[in-house]
Structure formats: structure tokens, C-alpha cells
Amino acid sequence: MTKGQFSPIFVSHGAPTMPLEDIPAKNFLMKLGTLYKNVEAVLCISAHWATSHPVVNAVEKPETIHDFYGFPSELYDINYPAAGSPELAERTAELIKASGIPCAIDENRGLDHGAWVPMRLMFPDADVPVVQLSIQEHLDPSRHHDLGLAIEELSSENVLIIGSGGAVHPLGYAPLGPGAITDTWAVEFDDWLTRSVQHGDEDALKNYRKIAPYPERAHPYPDHFMPLLTALGAAGKGATGEMIHHSWYWGDLGMAAYRFGKP
Known part of the structure; x- marks a missing residue:
């Protein structure tokens, strides 16, 4: 297969109930997938797998993990039977280790x-096929950006790199639920994030805890x-982003x- 170039992306996955609701973000993701019919595999950096050092899962048939509680029973019946790709997992681990970052392979997750x-x-x-790459428990922005830089080559190998997290994710701070209002502080952080991404301001994004408005509320x-920082890094040094x-x-x-991509 001719190798293609797929720009890394970041998406906000919201609450586990998103597949059951008719909301703009769900409809967006459904349309987004139609743009990637020729992708060979996906490498997903999810906010919900944290390890001490980077780990990739090399599983032929990964199980669907229902890592949440207190939601409608129908969510726990969902099975997503995508294949894994041990080959992509090995390739990812090789690139990460070649950059000087330790990386392990998990054959079960x-x-x-x-x-x-x-x-x-x-x-x-x-x-x-879908492979996951973990975030790290230290939650260091610079090191997650470096992790992205290490896997930049994958984007030119028919692999779509997706960071999956939340642009504003105040779990534990703000009351969340149907009908809740959007607070001014959340809008201010969100606006700052978009400006920083569009300008490709790596330093600001890596130092968001000191620079951004209300970081302790937006991301307690x-x-x-x-995952956003890793996706940005995967687009290479000097990358900028566009809001989609x-x-x-x-x-x-x-x-x-x-x-994300080079300007």
C-alpha cells in the first residue's frame, strides 16, 4: 500500500454516554471518520490509561473495557470489536525507545x-485496527510533547495519531450534567487554548498551568x-493547529x- 500522510488530531471524548446522545460532538465524530477511509491503523493516546513510562498495547483482538460506573446499563453492553495491530505497537515502541524514552509493550490490555x-x-x-499508547502518571506537559515528537514518523506511514481527552475537563470541580450552564471561566480557558493551538505556541501549552486562565478549574x-500535547508533538517541531x-x-x-500540521 502506498504510504499516506495523515495529520495528527486531538478530539474531546466527553462522557461515556456520548454514543447514546444526539449532540454536536457525536455528529462531528461520525462525519470525521469519513475523511479517513484510507487510514491503515489508528494510534490512540487516551487520557484513561496512565502508566509510569509509555506503554503500547500489542493485542490481536483487544477487549472493550468499560472503565466507568453509574451509567445506563446499555453502555456496558457495547462491544467494539476492532482488531489491534501488534506490528504497529512494535513500531511505535521502537520509535519511542530510539528517542531515548523508555517504552514497554502490554500484550493483554x-x-x-x-x-x-x-x-x-x-x-x-x-x-x-486500533493501538493505544498510554499517558504517563507524572502528567508532565513537556515530556508528553516529547513523546509525540518521538512518533512523528508514523503520520507518514498510513497511521492516524489521535489524542483523546478533553479541551476543558473540570471533573471534580464543576457540576456536570444535562442542562448545566457553561461558566465564563471555562469559556476563557477554552478561548486561550484555541489561540495557543492556532499559533503553535508550544511553550505556552507546555506551561499552561502558569499561563492559561483558570487551569486549576479547567483541568483539576x-x-x-x-493527549493534546502528544498529538501536537506528533505533528513535529513548529506545528500549529486548526480547530475542526x-x-x-x-x-x-x-x-x-x-x-495539527506544519504551517
Whole structure:
């Protein structure tokens, strides 16, 4: 197969209930998948798999992990039977280790909802292999950006790199739910994030905890911000981003999505 170039993207996966609701972010992801019919595989960096060092899952048939509780029973019946790709997992680990970053392979782990929720919407036929790359427990923005730089080559190898997290993810700070309002502080952080992405301001994004407005509210626990930094890094040094979707969900959940590339 002729190798293609696929720009890394970041998507906000919201709550696990997104597949059951008719909301703008869901409809966006369903349409987004139609743009990637020729992709050979997906490497997904999900906010819901954190390890001490980078790990990729090399599983032929990854299970669907229902890593949440308290939601409608029908969610727990969802199975997303996409294949894995041990070959892509090995290639990813090689690139990461070649950059001087330790990386391990997990031969058992399946796909958490940070991966299968957007993948099920983008590729409903489960006909695209999916591999996951973990975020790291230290939640260091610079090191997650470096992780992205290490895997830049994959974008030219028919692999779509997707960071899956949340543009604004105030879990534990703001009350979230149907009918909740979007607060001004959330809008201010969201606006700052989009400007920084569009300008390719790596330093600002890596230092968002000191620079951004209300970072402690927008990301009380910043696991959902790390995949964005890795996706940005995967587009290479000097990359910028364009916003490809914007909406709000359950009040303060920012559902923005970005595509990254060289200006």
C-alpha cells in the first residue's frame, strides 16, 4: 500500500454516554471518520490509561473495557470489536525507545472508553485496527510533547495519531450534567487554548498551568490535557493547529477538536 500522510488530531471524548446522545460532538465524530477511509491503523493516546513510562498495547483482538460506573446499563453492553495491530505497537515502541524514552509493550490490555467511544463513532464498522499508547502518571506537559515528537514518523506511514481527552475537563470541580450552564471561566480557558493551538505556541501549552486562565478549574487533574500535547508533538517541531470542531457538553465540558500540521 502506498504510504499516506495523515495529520495528527486531538478530539474531546466527553462522557461515556456520548454514543447514546444526539449532540454536536457525536455528529462531528461520525462525519470525521469519513475523511479517513484510507487510514491503515489508528494510534490512540487516551487520557484513561496512565502508566509510569509509555506503554503500547500489542493485542490481536483487544477487549472493550468499560472503565466507568453509574451509567445506563446499555453502555456496558457495547462491544467494539476492532482488531489491534501488534506490528504497529512494535513500531511505535521502537520509535519511542530510539528517542531515548523508555517504552514497554502490554500484550493483554484492551481499549478503554477514551479510545472506543470516539473510534466507534468514527469507524462504526470496526474495520480499522486500533493501538493505544498510554499517558504517563507524572502528567508532565513537556515530556508528553516529547513523546509525540518521538512518533512523528508514523503520520507518514498510513497511521492516524489521535489524542483523546478533553479541551476543558473540570471533573471534580464543576457540576456536570444535562442542562448545566457553561461558566465564563471555562469559556476563557477554552478561548486561550484555541489561540495557543492556532499559533503553535508550544511553550505556552507546555506551561499552561502558569499561563492559561483558570487551569486549576479547567483541568483539576490534567490527564485529559496530556493527549493534546502528544498529538501536537506528533505533528513535529513548529506545528500549529486548526480547530475542526467546537461545542460544549454538560455545561463545562469543552468538546473542541484540533488538527495539527506544519504551517
